[in-house]
Amino acid sequence: xxxxxxxxxxxxxxxxxxxxxxxxxxxxxxxxxxxxxxxxxxxxxxxxxxxxxxxxxxxxxxxxxxxxxxxxxxxxxxxxxxxxxxxxxxxxxxxxxxxxxxxxxxxxxxxxxxxxxxxxxxxxxxxxxxxxxxxxxxxxxxxxxxxxxxxxxxxxxxxxxxxxxxxxxxxxxxxxxxxxxxxxxxxxxxxxxxxxxxxxxxxxxxxxxxxxxxxxxxxxxxxxxxxxxxxxxxxxxxxxxxxxxxxxxxxxxxxxxxxxxxxxxxxxxxxxxxxxxxxxxxxxxxxxxxxxxxx
Amino acid sequence: xxxxxxxxxxxxxxxxxxxxxxxxxxxxxxxxxxxxxxxxxxxxxxxxxxxxxxxxxxxxxxxxxxxxxxxxxxxxxxxxxxxxxxxxxxxxxxxxxxxxxxxxxxxxxxxxxxxxxxxx
Numbered sequence: 570x571x572x573x574x575x576x577x578x579x580x581x582x583x584x585x586x587x588x589x590x591x592x593x594x595x596x597x598x599x600x601x602x603x604x605x606x607x608x609x610x611x612x613x614x615x616x617x618x619x620x621x622x623x624x625x626x627x628x629x630x631x632x633x634x635x636x637x638x639x640x641x642x643x644x645x646x647x648x649x650x651x652x653x654x655x656x657x658x659x660x661x662x663x664x665x666x667x668x669x670x671x672x673x674x675x676x677x678x679x680x681x682x683x684x685x686x687x688x689x690x691x692x693x694x695x696x697x698x699x700x701x702x703x704x705x706x707x708x709x710x711x712x713x714x715x716x717x718x719x720x721x722x723x724x725x726x727x728x729x730x731x732x733x734x735x736x737x738x739x740x741x742x743x744x745x746x747x748x749x750x751x752x753x754x755x756x757x758x759x760x761x762x763x764x765x766x767x768x769x770x771x772x773x774x775x776x777x778x779x780x781x782x783x784x785x786x787x788x789x790x791x792x793x794x795x796x797x798x799x800x801x802x803x804x805x806x807x808x809x810x811x812x813x814x815x816x817x818x819x820x821x822x823x824x825x826x827x828x829x830x831x832x833x834x835x836x837x838x839x840x841x842x843x844x845x846x847x848x849x850x851x852x853x854x855x856x857x858x859x860x861x862x863x864x
Numbered sequence: 865x866x867x868x869x870x871x872x873x874x875x876x877x878x879x880x881x882x883x884x885x886x887x888x889x890x891x892x893x894x895x896x897x898x899x900x901x902x903x904x905x906x907x908x909x910x911x912x913x914x915x916x917x918x919x920x921x922x923x924x925x926x927x928x929x930x931x932x933x934x935x936x937x938x939x940x941x942x943x944x945x946x947x948x949x950x951x952x953x954x955x956x957x958x959x960x961x962x963x964x965x966x967x968x969x970x971x972x973x974x975x976x977x978x979x980x981x982x983x984x
Contacts, residue, residue: 601907738905746898746908764865764906784870784910843866 573598573719573751574619579628581614581775588614589625590775598718599749601765603756603783606772607854612755613652615772616721620649632719645674648717650708652724656696662707663692666714673715680744681714687736701728709737713744721753734758738765759847769846773854783846790849791831794820795839803837810852822852871906875914878904880942883923883934890939894924894932 574596581589589611596602606612617623618630621637621644630636637643656665666685670676685692688706696704705726712720726734742765745752756762769786771779779786790810793800797819804821811822822844826834834841844852865871882888897915901908915932918924923938962972 600909739902742905742908743898743902746901749908764871764904764910767907767909783907784872784913787870843869 571598572596573633575629575631576619577629579615579618579625579630581611581618581623582626587775589618591628592772592775592777593628594770594777594780596719596751596753598751599745600751600767601745602751602753603759603762603766603769604753604772605755605759605769605850610772610854611775612772613723616649616723616753616755620644620647620721622649645672646718648673648712648715648720650712650720650722650725652727654704654708658697660696661693662690662696662699662703665696665707665711666692669711669715673717675716675718677714677716680716681710684710684713684740687740688733702726702730702733703728705729706733713737713740716744716748716750719751719753721755723755724757725754726756726758734761738762741765759850760845763846766846771850771853778853786846786849788843789826790822790824790844790852791826792820792822792842792844793834793839794818794842795837799837799839803834803839810849822848865904865906871910872913872917875900875904875906875911876917879915879918880923883939884942884946886939888934890934890936892934893930894934896931 572595574594576592576594579589579592580587592611592615604612604616614623618625619632619637621632621639624638633643633646635643637647662685666678666681669681670678684690688710690703690706690710691699696707699707705728709722709725709729712722712725726737729737738761741752754762754766763783766783769779769781769783770777793803795803795818797814797817800819800821804823807826808824809821810824813820813822820842826841831841865874879888879894888894894915895903897912898908900906900911900915904911915924919926919932922935923942924932925935926932959969959972962969
């Protein structure tokens with residue numbers, strides 16, 4: 570498959586801060602990507618670079634074969650829903666939806682109207698009077714109804730309640746199933762979106778530390794549970810991401826366990842527990858151990 | 865969906881379960897990939913991978929332009945395969961847990977016999 574986005578050794582510096590540090594990646598058409606990482610990791614900067622809203626300090630970016638900067642034929646295929654999108658002061662949601670069709674060739678006004686009703690968005694109210702969740706709904710509706718071949722959602726659902734988020738996931742899944750396109754979802758609610766993702770990109774301190782198929786990532790890590798001395802004997806020399814324990818019982822989260830190693834652990838009387846994508850991300854991006862909660 | 869196991873194999877397993885239980889009889893159409901994706905709230909490509917796994921194994925067959933159907937003999941084959949795995953999947957862990965608790969195998973066997981009677 571030909572990549573629709575090619576990023577080669579891209580670095581972005583703001584003064585002394587390196588927001589994106591030597592990142593190379595490719596995005597394939599028709600897939601759903603999760604762009605994950607902690608606050609300030611560089612996710613939004615990377616998406617700004619990919620959509621031509623910012624310029625790399627070093628490296629090359631090609632989107633649909635050319636630089637996204639100032640190329641209208643590339644830009645009209647992109648949709649970037651920002652976490653805190655600004656609108657003109659006297660704008661109402663209906664103005665946003667009306668103007669969207671000028672920018673997005675695939676804009677589906679009927680679909681947008683359906684979503685307005687489902688999200689219960691008041692379209693004739695000043696945008697600055699909307700609640701945080703209603704403001705997020707505006708972005709979600711634009712992102713879905715624009716049907717852009719490459720859509721970025723940057724933390725799209727601040728303030729959205731659980732039913733509205735579920736509605737977003739359901740409509741997104743149904744729509745991409747009928748009209749395949751590439752979606753990049755950046756979020757902290759990893760547990761909620763884990764089953765939707767085909768591919769995971771994990772950024773930490775500007776660096777891309779995971780670029781992996783979501784299914785391969787599932788099950789690569791495991792928590793080894795058992796008596797402390799036996800756990801320690803088993804994990805010695807392996808890639809241990811995290812240690813935890815109570816009394817004589819220890820849990821060690823180990824990366825990349827083969828089937829043979831799993832059998833070996835079971836034979837040693839140790840239990841293996843699965844590690845969710847969210848837990849894996851927490852382990853890999855090094856939250857202090859006191860912040861880590863076990864489920 | 866369970867953590868720690870590929871989603872596509874769980875999709876395949878659910879379809880297998882429906883074939884074994886008779887909910888999906890032979891030569892009936894199975895739901896489409898997109899229907900599975902919407903119902904299970906998973907990525908359509910992942911659902912497709914699970915369905916294709918069963919096509920490769922001959923459990924499902926494709927009618928061009930119509931959809932996927934349950935192959936004749938699929939139920940028998942699945943039951944035979946599950947029986948082969950029954951010992952490893954259920955009996956071995958059962959005995960391991962019993963050994964950990966100091967329950968002798970003949971006592972486990974007695975429990976199975978009385979439980980079987982109670983169920984009947």
